[in-house]
Structure formats: C-alpha cells, structure tokens
Amino acid sequence: MNAALSRLVTLLPQTLAQRLPLLVIVAYLAGAVISGWSVYVLYKRSSALNEAETSGESLGEIIRSASGQPGQVPGTGSNGPYVFKRLAGLPEALSEHTIPLILELGDERFRTAISFAQPPRLPQALRSEAVSASPSARLSELSKAIARQDQDAQLVIFLRENDVLFVRAPRLWQDRLSQTTVALSGAIVFALGLSACLLLAVNLAAPFQHLANRRGSSRRPGRFASTEALLVGDKIDHLAEQFHIEQDKKSRGLAAISHDLRTPVTRLRLRTELLKDAEVRTRFEADLDEVTGIIDGALDLLSIGAQAEERFRFSLAGLLESLVSDYQDVGKKVELVAPGEIELRSASSIFTASADVMVRSDNQCLMTGQPDKLRRAFSNLIDNALKYGGRAVVEVVPFTNDALKVNVRDFGPGIGPDQLDRVLLPFVRGHGSPAGRGVGLGLSIASEILALHGGHLEFTNMETGLLVTAHIARESGPID
Numbered sequence: 043m044n045a046a047l048s049r050l051v052t053l054l055p056q057t058l059a060q061r062l063p064l065l066v067i068v069a070y071l072a073g074a075v076i077s078g079w080s081v082y083v084l085y086k087r088s089s090a091l092n093e094a095e096t097s098g099e100s101l102g103e104i105i106r107s108a109s110g111q112p113g114q115v116p117g118t119g120s121n122g123p124y125v126f127k128r129l130a131g132l133p134e135a136l137s138e139h140t141i142p143l144i145l146e147l148g149d150e151r152f153r154t155a156i157s158f159a160q161p162p163r164l165p166q167a168l169r170s171e172a173v174s175a176s177p178s179a180r181l182s183e184l185s186k187a188i189a190r191q192d193q194d195a196q197l198v199i200f201l202r203e204n205d206v207l208f209v210r211a212p213r214l215w216q217d218r219l220s221q222t223t224v225a226l227s228g229a230i231v232f233a234l235g236l237s238a239c240l241l242l243a244v245n246l247a248a249p250f251q252h253l254a255n256r257r258g259s260s261r262r263p264g265r266f267a268s269t270e271a272l273l274v275g276d277k278i279d280h281l282a283e284q285f286h287i288e289q290d291k292k293s294r295g296l297a298a299i300s301h302d303l304r305t306p307v308t309r310l311r312l313r314t315e316l317l318k319d320a321e322v323r324t325r326f327e328a329d330l331d332e333v334t335g336i337i338d339g340a341l342d343l344l345s346i347g348a349q350a351e352e353r354f355r356f357s358l359a360g361l362l363e364s365l366v367s368d369y370q371d372v373g374k375k376v377e378l379v380a381p382g383e384i385e386l387r388s389a390s391s392i393f394t395a396s397a398d399v400m401v402r403s404d405n406q407c408l409m410t411g412q413p414d415k416l417r418r419a420f421s422n423l424i425d426n427a428l429k430y431g432g433r434a435v436v437e438v439v440p441f442t443n444d445a446l447k448v449n450v451r452d453f454g455p456g457i458g459p460d461q462l463d464r465v466l467l468p469f470v471r472g473h474g475s476p477a478g479r480g481v482g483l484g485l486s487i488a489s490e491i492l493a494l495h496g497g498h499l500e501f502t503n504m505e506t507g508l509l510v511t512a513h514i515a516r517e518s519g520p521i522d
Contacts, residue, residue, distance in 0.1 A: 058246065061246055062246070065239065065242050065243065065246070068239070068242075069235070069239045072235040072239070073232070073235070076228055076231050076232050076235065077228075079228070080224055080225070080227075080228040083218070083219055083224050084221060084224055086218070087192070087218055087219075087220075087221060087224075090189050090213060090214045090216075090218075091186055091189050091190065093123060093213070093214060094123075094182070094185040094186040094188070094189040094211070094214045095182050095183075095185070095186045096182065097122050097123055097124070097182065097185055097211075097214075098177075098178040098179060098180070098181035098182030098183070098184075098185060099178045099181075099182075100121045100122030100123070100124055101121075101122075101124055101181045101182075101184075101185060101209065102147065102177050102178050102181050103121055104119075104121050104124060104126050104207070104209060105147065105152070105181075105199060105207070106147075108126070108128055108199070108201055108205075108207045109150065109152070109201055109202070123211050123212075123213050123214050124209055124210070124211050125209070125210045125211070125212065126207060126208065126209045126210075127207075127208045128201075128205060128206070128207050128208075129205070129206050129208065130204065130205055130206075131204050131205075131206060132206055136155060136157045136198065137157045137158060137159060139157070139158040139159065139160060139161050139162070140155050140156065140157045140158070140198075141155065141156045141158070141162065141165060141168055142154070142155050143155065143156065143168065143169070145180075145184075145199070146180075147177040147180070147181070148177050152199050152200065152201075153199075153200040154197065154198065154199050154200070155197075155198040155200075156168060156188060156195055156196075156197055156198070157195065157196050157198055158191065158193060158194075158195050159193060159194055159195075160193055162191040162193070162195075163190075163191055163192065163193075163220065164187070164190055164191060167187040167190055167191075168184070168187045168188065184197075185211065185214065185215075188211075188214075188215050189211075189214045189215055191215075192217065192218045192219065192220045193215075193216070193217050193218075194215060194216055194217055195210075195215040196208055196209065196210045196215075197209040197210075303333070303337050304334075304337060307330055307333055307334055307337070310326070310330055311327070311330050314326040314327055314330065336483075351412040351414055351415060352412070353410055353411060353412055354410070354411070354412075354413060355408065355409075355410050356408070356409065356410075356411075356413050357407050357408055357409075358407045358408075358409050358416070358438055358446055358448070358514070359380060359381055359407040359438045360407075361413055361416065361417060361420075362378060362420060362436055362438055362448065363378055363380065365417055365420055365421065365424070366378040366424075366436055369424060369428075369434075374428060374434075375428070375432065375433040375434070376424055376428070376433075376434045376435075376436065377433075377434070377435045377436065378436050378437075378438075379435065379436065379437035379438075380438070381406060381407055381437075381438050381439060381440055406440040407438055407440055407446060408516070409446060409514065409515075409516040409517070410516065410517050411495045411514070412494070412495070415491045415494065415495075416491060416495065416514075418487070418488075418491065419487070419488040419491035419492060419512070420436070420448065420450070420488070420512070422484035422485065422487055422488040423450040423484075423485075423488055423510055423512065424436065424450060425484060426452070426484055426485065426510075427450055427451065427452030427454075427508075427510075428452070430452055430454035430455065430508075431452025431453040431454030431507050431508070432452075432453065432454070433452065433453050434450060434451065434452055435449075435450070435451045436448065436449070436450050437449040437451075441513070443516075444515060444516055444517070445497075445513055445514065445515055445516060446513075446514045446516060447511060447512070447513055447514075448511070448512040448514065449509060449510070449511050449512075450509075450510045450511075450512070451504065451507055451508070451509045451510070452507045452508055453506050453507040454507050454508065456503040456504070456507060456508045457501060457503060457508055459503070462501050462503075465485055465501060466485055466486055466489045466499065467486065485499070488512075492512055492513070492514060495514050495515060496514070496515030497512060497513045497514040497515055498512075498513055499511070499512055499513075500513070
C-alpha cells in the first residue's frame with residue numbers, strides 16, 4: 043500500500059505553484075460533475091413527469107381503439123410515448139406487486155391493474171379521487187402517478203371477450219433515482235469531495251506548519267511536502283546552522299577575551315598593593331572589583347546555556363521559600379507570599395483555646411526544570427529589588443495548568459518607560475543608579491535562565507517601585 047501511494051505521489055506535481063492550481067481545478071471539476079449529474083437526472087425525471095402529464099390523450103386513443111374492436115386479432119402498436127400489445131387472455135400471472143384499479147372513462151368502466159417489479163414507492167398516488175375529471179385528464183394523472191414510482195411498470199387493461207391490453211411507456215415508466223435519492227446522493231458525494239479537497243489543502247499547508255512549529259527540531263517535512271517546503275526547510279536549516287556557528291564564534295571569542303582579562307587584572311591587583319597612598323589604593327581596588335564583576339558576569343552570561351544540570355520534578359514554591367529564608371537569615375528585608383494559603387480556626391476544647399491555622403499545599407506549584415539555575419535567576423531578581431528598593435516581596439502564583447508566575451516587587455524608583463524594552467540587554471541598567479551598583483547583567487542572566495524553562499520576564503511600574511513578573515512553563519522540555 044505504501045509503495046503504491048509513493049508511486050502515486052511521484053506522479054503528482056512536486057511544486058506548490060503546480061499543486062495549488064491542480065487542487066482548484068480538481069475541486070471545480072468535481073463540483074461541476076456532481077452538480078451537472080444532479081441537474082441532468084432531475085431534469086430527465088421532470089421531463090418524464092411533464093410528458094406523462096400531457097400524454098393522456100394518446101393513452102385514451104389506445105384504450106378506445108382496443109375496446110371498440112372486440113375480437114380483434116392480437117397485435118402490437120405505439121402511440122406517442124406508449125407501446126401497447128393486445129393478447130387473448132393473460133399469458134402468465136402478473137407480478138405480486140400488482141395494484142388493481144377500476145378505470146372509469148366516461149360511461150365505460152375497465153378492470154385495470156398496474157404491475158410493478160418492486161413495491162411502488164407512492165402507491166397512494168395511483169388512486170385518483172377526481173371522478174368528475176375528463177377521461178384524458180384522468181389518464182394523464184394516472185400516467186404521471188405511475189412515472190412517479192421511478193421503476194419499470196406496465197398498465198394491464200382487461201377488455202371484453204377475455205382480451206387483455208398491455209401498455210408500456212419505456213421513456214416515462216422506467217427505473218430511475220428518485221428526487222430525494224438524487225438530492226441526498228449529490229449532497230453526500232459533494233461532502234466527500236469537499237472532505238478530500240480539505241485533506242489535500244491541509245496536506246499542502248502541513249509542511250509549512252511543521253516548519254513553523256519545529257523549534258529547532260532536526261526532523262524534515264514529510265514525503266508529501268512540496269518542493270518549496272523542502273527548499274524552505276533546507277534554507278532554515280542552513281541559516282540555523284550558520285547562526286549557531288556565528289554565535290559560537292562570538293561566544294568563544296568573548297569568553298576568551300573575558301578569560302584573558304583575568305590575568306592583567308590579577309597583576310594590577312598585585313601592583314595595587316604596592317601603592318603607598320591608601321585613598322588611591324582604595325580607588326584602584328574598587329575599579330578592579332568592577333572590572334572583575336564585568337568579566338565574571340560576561341562569562342556567566344555566555345556559559346549559562348552550556349552549564350549541565352539534570353532536570354527534576356520539584357515545587358517552585360518550596361524553592362522560593364528556601365531562597366527567601368536564606369535572605370531573611372542574614373537580615374535582608376525579603377518577604378514571601380505563599381500560594382493558596384487558607385486561614386482556618388482550630389476547634390477549641392476544655393484544654394486549649396481556638397487558634398488560627400494556616401493550611402498550604404505546594405503541589406499546585408509543581409514543575410519540571412533545573413532548580414539550581416532557577417534559584418540563581420530569582421536571586422538576581424531579589425538582589426535587584428534589594429539594591430534599588432531596599433525591600434523585596436516575592437509571590438508565586440499557579441497561573442494555569444501549563445504555567446507558573448512569580449512576582450518580585452521592590453519599592454524603589456522604578457524604570458523609565460523608555461528603558462523597559464532595553465533593560466534585558468546586557469550591560470544596561472534601567473534604574474538611574476549611580477556607578478558601583480552592578481554592571482547590568484543580572485536581569486540578562488535571569489532572562490536567559492527563564493528562557494531555558496520556556497518563560498520570560500515582564501516589567502510593570504507601580505505607584506511605588508517596580509513589579510517584575512517571571513512566567514515559567516511547568517513542563518519545559520530539553521534544550522534544543
């Protein structure tokens with residue numbers, strides 16, 4: 043089956059520019075064929091009914107001619123759409139699906155039967171209640187009623203002296219699809235054709251959707267992909283490879299420069315000890331500390347993605363609680379707002395009075411990730427809050443079933459609106475802070491770590507201070 047399908051695919055156009063017009067043409071032709079077939083069948087049926095409705099006079103002439111000549115030699119003939127045959131008696135038994143009638147034409151009454159091969163669909167239409175209608179009108183109505191049954195039939199009229207007249211109308215009384223069947227068949231075939239066209243359209247779009255969702259995956263579009271999709275995939279792969287090569291070159295170069303700077307900084311620090319002026323020595327040491335901070339921060343930023351760490355299932359609320367406790371142990375003003383805390387009052391007894399009890403579950407903040415890196419990211423955020431606001435409030439929120447949210451608020455000067463888009467760039471400090479308060483890499487490192495966990499940072503200026511919101515995916519996959 044797969045081999046046959048593969049051979050069929052090779053016969054189709056390979057480019058999207060050829061497949062799209064082919065799909066349009068196929069859809070148009072399918073719609074035209076279905077519509078044309080439905081209209082043709084309905085037109086044929088409608089024409090047969092109209093002809094039957096206007097052919098009562100021809101049927102009346104056949105009956106009058108046969109009934110007015112008793113004892114006539116058996117024979118055949120035709121008049122209009124009808125073919126008749128007169129025989130002496132019934133040659134064989136009629137079908138079991140025969141409906142007997144009494145046909146009144148003026149002053150004459152004839153025993154009549156309509157013989158069908160199958161049960162008629164509308165038997166009630168064969169019996170007319172219009173007694174006052176003319177013979178021609180009644181015969182027209184009877185012929186149309188037989189035609190409406192949509193199957194082969196013959197009209198059997200019993201004449202005098204045991205003669206029997208058999209009348210057929212091959213054009214009018216024949217097997218055909220009913221009006222309802224035609225409509226339903228057309229709708230079903232149209233729906234199937236539309237489904238096939240939709241599947242083809244989805245197949246055309248699937249390779250491009252795959253390219254849009256691959257996110258670093260090395261899988262290529264399927265064998266049904268068009269030439270354009272394959273070329274786009276190759277181009278994306280080539281550009282991604284070139285980008286990674288260039289980024290690796292830049293990272294290696296910056297890492298080498300930062301590493302090599304450690305040696306002259308160390309020599310300068312040693313030579314600073316030889317300075318006799320204490321004030322000058324202190325200034326030199328402050329400058330060297332800043333340079334060392336820049337070097338260390340640059341190396342950390344460049345290597346954060348390459349640092350190996352196993353992924354664990356853990357509670358983010360528990361991690362933040364431990365981190366905040368460490369800050370509080372050294373006297374830092376850091377407060378944690380735990381998720382889902384419920385205040386309950388315990389029942390009192392004769393021995394104890396009632397008391398407030400806080401109940402909290404960390405299960406709602408479970409996630410999979412690298413806890414050491416996340417601890418460092420939130421340490422940077424808390425350090426920033428303490429540095430520029432003197433106090434930090436940390437809140438973890440179970441945002442959705444797929445994501446968590448952590449708010450870190452300070453009470454400092456905030457960030458200028460024109461700096462909100464630039465604050466995550468390396469060596470950019472959003473606060474109008476004096477020198478010596480960092481090199482502007484803390485937020486960049488935190489942002490890189492959150493990106494490794496499918497998250498990002500948002501900044502909102504409050505009435506007092508800045509609110510930093512960290513979004514984190516609960517189930518971030520492996521780094522591509």
